[in-house]
Amino acid sequence: MTSFTLADVRERTYKSRDAWWTVFLVDPLASRLVVWTANRTNITPNQITFGAGVLGVGAAVSFALADWPWLVLGALLFHLSFVLDCMDGKIARLKNNGSVFGAWVDFVFDRVRFFGCMMALLIGQWAATGQVAYLVLAPVVIFLDLFRYLNGSQVAKTRSAMREKLRAAAEGRAVDGTVDDPESTETAEGRRGEGEDGENGEDRVVFMEEVLRDNPELKAEDVRNGRHPAGARVIDVHQGFSRRFGAYERVRDALLRSRVRPHLFSGIEFEMFVCVVAPLTALLSLVTGLSSLIIPVTVFSCLALAAFEVVIIYKLWLATRDFTRELARLQA
Template sequence: MTSFTLADVRERTYKKRDAWWTVFLVDPLAARLVVWTANRTAITPNQITFGAGVLGLGSAVCFALATWPWLVAGAVLFHLSFVLDCMDGKIARLKHNGSVFGAWVDFVFDRIRFFGCMLALLIGQWARTGEAVYLILAPVVTFVDLLRYLNGSQVAKTRQSMREKLRAAAQGKSVDAGVDDPESTEAPEGAAPADSGETAPVVFMEEVLRDNPDIGADQVRSGAHPAGARVIDVHKGFSSRFGRYERVRAFLLRSRVRPHLFSGIEFEMFVCVLAPLTALVALVSSLPSLIVPVLVLSCAALLLFEVVIVYKLWLATRDFGRELERLQASRE
């Protein structure tokens, strides 16, 4: 019988970069629970996902009851449901018993849990206090969260399109700089075929730095990259404007923390964990409820980081155009 260790969980299931909330506040507990669960039970990832949904339902009920003991209980249950949510993927990767449908169920349960708990929190506070600000915040928080999902999906699609076009151009294929999905055409006369082995493999600076957090961009440019590979950097514009970014990025990645410091995970945790926990602050002090300020701060922080992502993408598209022209010119 296989006996998994904590080292196995870290090596096989940890992401190379993750949200700081997950790295510091979830993984230390989730990894140990995964070791126990994998070695002593036959629980499946889908069953763990269902358990996370049950805890999420309990959290929503607590939030709806609205008084401070229930708010604290709801925050604890929401955090524990997220711990289980992280465990199901780890179990699937560790025991190779995941499924495509299970991934869909996990995603859908995540969204239902967050929106259910968020609405229960805000409607519960409105019912208890009569303050309309809680009802106003409900569509605002929903809009910000949906905007984050839509923007993340489109940014990822655009980045992938740029990478594929640059790889095709490096192989001598004719491509354009449009935003449509890249479609390689016949290689121009005299260009090496893609599978001829005459072209160097293409890697991207961001991928090299992500996989090797102990080296910097200058080291990559000076040769610290896969042997014989052509390194393409479409973030030179951003790096040149923010000189310390690469050092901060490398520092964070050494701890597996991604530079996107306020992502969807932090947003959800601030809304459904930190905000209700502030009921304790109001209890022991003369301060009014801090739920509204925390929610407003969360929305503002998420929007700020989304703006930075879009700005970085815009600069990358300019670098992409220049790289594409350079690659095409080298083939003429």
């Protein structure tokens, strides 16, 4: 019988970069639970997902009851549900027993859990306090959660399209400078069947973000100076952003060494601040006698997520300009 170790879990299931909430507050617990679960039980990833769903329902019910002990319990259950939600993927990668349908279930459950718990929290507080602000916040939170999913997906497609076209240009193929249809890059990928290195292996290109992701010990300046293991031409389509914000690269390099991605307030932090931090402030209100902090924390979460989404869009805009310049240089 295979005996998995903590080192196996870290090597085979940890992402090269992740949200800081996951890195510091989830992975240390989830990885140890994965070792015990994988070595001592035959629990499947889908069964873990079901368990996370049960905890999610418990969190929603607790939030709906609105009193401070229930709010604290709901926050703990929501966090534990997220820990299990991370465990199912780790078990699947560790034991190679995941499924396509299981990945779909995991994704859908994540959205339903957050939506249900968030609505239970805000509606429960409105019913208990009569403050209309809770009802006003609900559609704002829903909109931002949906927007960040749509924006993240489209940004990823656009970046992929730019990379594929730059690779094609480096191989000497004719490409245009439009990226309005990211799906069209599938054709370019198919034509690369002759080999990503081009005909003679000399034109292969890699991208700065890929090199830094796979080699977190490197700095961007090291890569620009050729001190990297990729052995290929490195293209950086984020030069414009780095030039405008000189400290960004230093912060990014430091964060990546701890597996933390620079997007410091992503969807994960958004969910956790709304459904864990906000209800936990009930303890602070109880001790200090101050009014509830659920509204201020939720408003902060909305503003922080919106700010980071704006930065992503601005960074993408600058990247498209770098893409146009780099494409022209390669074609010349």
